[in-house]
Amino acid sequence: MYTEITLQFSISIIPSGDAEDIAAAAKVADWLPDGLPSVLPKGVEPELSKLALAGHSRGGHTAFSLAMGHAKTQLTFSALIGLDPVAGTGKSSQLQPKILTYEPSSFDMAMPVLVIGTGLGEEKKNIFFPPCAPKDVNHAEFYRECRPPCYYFVTKDYGHLDMLDDDAPKFITCVCKDGNGCKGKMRRCVAGIMVAFLNAALGEKDGDLEAILRDPAVAPTTLDPVEHRLA
Template sequence: MASAPVQAMAALEPAAAVTSVFQPGKLPVEVISVDHDTLPTPPPPPPLPVLIAAPKDAGTYPVAILLHGFFLQNRFYEQLLKHVASFGFVMVAPQFHTSLISNSDADDIDAAAKVTNWLPEGLPSVLPVGVEADLSRLALAGHSRGGHTAFSLALGRATTTTTTTATLNFSALIGIDPVAGTGRSSQLPPAILTYEPSSFALASPVMVVGTGLGGDRENALFPPCAPPEVNHAEFYYECKPPCYHLVVRDYGHLDMLDDDAPKLVTCLCKEGNSCKDVMRRTVAGIMVAFLRSALGEGGGEDLKAVLGDPGLAPTTLDPVEYRLA
C-alpha cells in the first residue's frame, strides 16, 4: 500500500450498553442448500448452487450475499453464515467453480451478478414459510479473492449484459481480508486497485476486515495468503467515506472458516494459535454490527460500541480506524 498520512477521523461516542453481536443472536436459523440442477421450475433455479442461512421465524429480513475465497467451498462458512443470520439477515452464499488455475476473476464476477439477478424471483421460493427477503436492503460481502469479486461487482465490473444495478442496489459492502492478486505488479484481472486514496467509486458504506497474520508466510514454500499492497490495507486506503477498517491482529487469513475445513487447504495460510471460534465470532460480530448500521437496523449502536471500545470483541482488534466524511 502506498504510504498515507494519518487522516483525521470524526469522534464516535461509544454506546452505553455492551454489544452482544459477538455471541449468536436469538433467532433460530435454518440452513438451506439449493442445487441449481435439481430445483424444479418455475421459479427459475439459481445459476449456481447456493447455500442459504435464514431465520426460521416469520418476518421480513435484509439480505446479504457472501462470496467465498479462492479454491474454497461455501459450506466452510456455515458457522459464520448462521451467526449473522441469527440477528435477522438472510445470508446467500453461492458456490463458484473451483480451479487451481486463477488467471482472471471475470467468471466469478459474472456469476455473482447472475446470482444477484436471480434473487427477486428465485429467493422467495426457497425461504422458510413466512420469511420474506427485503431486497431494498441488500449487502454484498466477500472473503479473500471473493473480496476482490465483491468489490469488482460493486464497482460495475460485471461482464454480463444484465447488471445488478438495473434492478438492485447494494446498500453495504464488506471485504473480509480481501486479496487482489499476488502483488502490486501482478493484480488479478480486472485490476481494480489504483494506489490512489479514496479512488473507489462506491456509493455504499464499506467495512474492511483484515487479519494481522494474513501477510505472513506459513512456511518458505508458500507465499503469504494476503500479500502486502494487494490486501485489506490497500482496499481500505482506496475506499471513500464512510468506510471502516478493523484488523483481527492475532489471527490468519482462513481462521474464520469452520473447524472441519480441510487441513490441506487451511495449512497453506498462517494460522493463529488460539480458538478459531473466537475468530469466527469476531468476524461475524463485526459484520452484524456494520450491517445493522448500514441497513438501518438498531440505529448503528452496535457499530458505535465496537469502534468506541474495541475491547468488546473476543480478541484484539488493532488497528481500528474509520473515515466518516
C-alpha cells in the same frame, strides 16, 4: 430484514482473473427477486432494497469488482463487506480486473463499506508458500481506497484462513499462516462486527458498531488497528 450475497473464498495464490466469478455473482443477484422468495420459510419476505454484498479472500475482490460495476445487475447494492480481501499476488500482479489504483479514496461506489483484515495474512506459513494475503493487495489497501463511510478492523493475532470452519480441508488451510488462539472466538468476533455494521448501514441501528469503535476491547479478540472515516 436485509439480504446478503456472500461470495466463497478463493486462495490468493491462484493466478487467474476474476471475470467468471464476477459474472456468476451478478447472476445470483439477478436471481433473487424471483428465486429467493420460493426458498424462504413461510411468512419471511426478503427486503431487496437493502442488499449487502460480501466476500472473503479473492471473493472479496469479486465483491468489490461487482459493486464497482464490472458486471451489470438488476438490483442495487446498499452495503459492501470485504473479509480479508485479496487482489492478487502483488502490486505488479493484480487479478483482473485490476481495481486497485493505489490512490486514496479512489473506489467509485456510493455505499457503506466494511473491511476486516487479519494480522498474520501477509506473513508466510513457511518457505514453501507465499503469503495468502500479500502486502499491497490486501485489506490495508482495500480500506485505503474506500470512500467514506468506511470501517476497518484487523484481527491482529489471526491468519487469512482462520475464518474457515475447523473441518475445512487441511490441504487448503495448511498453506496459510494461522494464529495460535481460539479460532472460534475470532469467527464470533468477525460475525459480530459484520452484524453490527449491517445493522448500522441498513437498519439505522448504530449502537453496537459505535460501541466497538469506541472500545475495541469489548471484542473477544484483539482488534488492531481499528479505523473509520465518515466524511
